[in-house]
Amino acid sequence: MSNSTSAPAPLRIELADERATLRLAEDIAMVLRPGDAVALQGDLGAGKTTLSRALLRALADDPALEVPSPTFTLVQPYDFKRFPVAHLDLYRMEDPDEIDELGLDEMLGEGAALIEWPERAEGALPADSLWMTLEATDAGEARVATFYVNEGDWAERLSRSFALRRFLDEAGWQGASRRFLQGDASARRYETARVGERHAIAMNAPARPDGPPVRDGKPYSRIARLAEDVRPFVAIDKALRERGFAAPEIYAADCGAGFLLIEDLGRGAVVADGAPIGERYQAAAALLADLHACDWPREVTLEDGCVHHVPAYDRDALMIEAELYLDWYVPDVTGAPASAEAAAAFRDGWNRLIDLMDGSPRTWCLRDYHSPNLIWREERTGNDRLGLIDFQDTVIGPEAYDLASLAQDARVTVPEALEEALVASYVALREERDASFDAEGLRRDYAILSAHRATKIIGIFTRLARRDGKPGYLAHMPRLFAYLERSLSHPALADIKLWYDRFAPK
Structure with a gap:
């Protein structure tokens, strides 16, 4: 041996x-x-x-x-x-x-x-x-x-x-049958656990180790405000459920070890045959309007007394995410880092756009509000039709962010007509509740954040392909570039559009 x-x-x-x-x-x-x-x-x-x-x-x-x-x-x-x-x-x-x-x-x-x-x-x-x-x-x-x-x-x-x-x-699930469940792009792993007629999802999410310092002595995950253990998931889940949203019930938790046993919300999808189901995306937009009408706390106390501070989606987080495009996509395509001139112009352009959103209303951004994380439950009604998962990275940021995640879904092509219908229905619902709602400001922020999200994900998917050996993510690139082109057409993004026209690798 x-x-x-x-x-x-x-x-x-x-x-x-x-x-x-x-x-x-x-x-x-x-x-x-x-x-x-x-x-x-x-x-x-x-x-x-x-x-x-x-x-x-x-x-x-x-x-x-x-x-x-x-x-x-x-x-x-x-x-x-x-x-x-x-x-x-x-x-x-x-x-x-x-x-x-x-x-x-x-x-x-x-x-x-x-x-x-x-x-x-x-x-x-x-x-x-x-x-x-x-x-x-x-x-x-x-x-x-x-x-x-x-x-x-x-x-x-x-x-x-x-x-x-x-x-x-x-947790009382002795002898459970375990089966692999496809997860997301993170280090978290998921399984189904079944004992007789009972079934649940086991989340295996060890605490995130600090990566190398990338700025001001901090690792990327801390600057980008990413969850470092399962406590943020537990906290956000608790608050969502208290306000009537369909987050999974947590049956058992070992936060120190990074294990959760949570309700299985099902496998119902908001897409079919690789295309969005318009009615279900509209329901998701309506849920966002309800979610943004809530007054969300900046702190959530867990049952063990620990307090989760919901981080701000601040300039540092937005910028380091946008710069993934410079750090990964540009050198992957050109074989060399972006020039000093291009990098400086990129940062200046995005900083000016972030400045434009300084006075915008803030709310909880679940941050990955798109098709893989929306579970359709046909037998339910209202917001209960949509199960919510993968919200551990929730931050306090501009209202338009999750709308951009939905209407420019990175994993499935949302036709431009449906995108506009989703934004319009969201705006109409917000205006019904609040006559002072700033629809023009929302649309401006939507254009900025959808362009930011496309830019960020282009960098992330390049990193997943080159560093992590997951080339399948590159199949989404044409969609992301099409979304980016749409977003850059908004007048507020005229200056940053000039950057992409001049410096973006062709």
């Missing part, structure tokens, strides 16, 4: 029965990712087949998935939605070098591999493989699982997954 003297000590887990083995398989499946190789050892009857089937079925989210033994084929491929997985049985392999003929490197380039009888290829498997041994005991279905890690972050990932399992158990 590959286990160097410098490797962490083996982790030993006692499995009381077959159900414990099935749960362990789910715990591993939740943290598996492309490039991973799991080397599964054990004598005949030790439970390798039981664990392998459970792991593959958890990845497929299909408890009835047929999992044939690859004993004679050596490799059984699976094209799962998350990523492909290869199930290998090397019992009949005679030479470790044959692993190359099977194409393991290619398998790991796109997906993961579960390898039984890995000792037949010892020395030929990746150094960061997870080695796992199952052993039978004298106590019927009881087993002992031992994990060996030489390189990579397996120890950290497994520890986090096992901690989430303990959190679920302590």
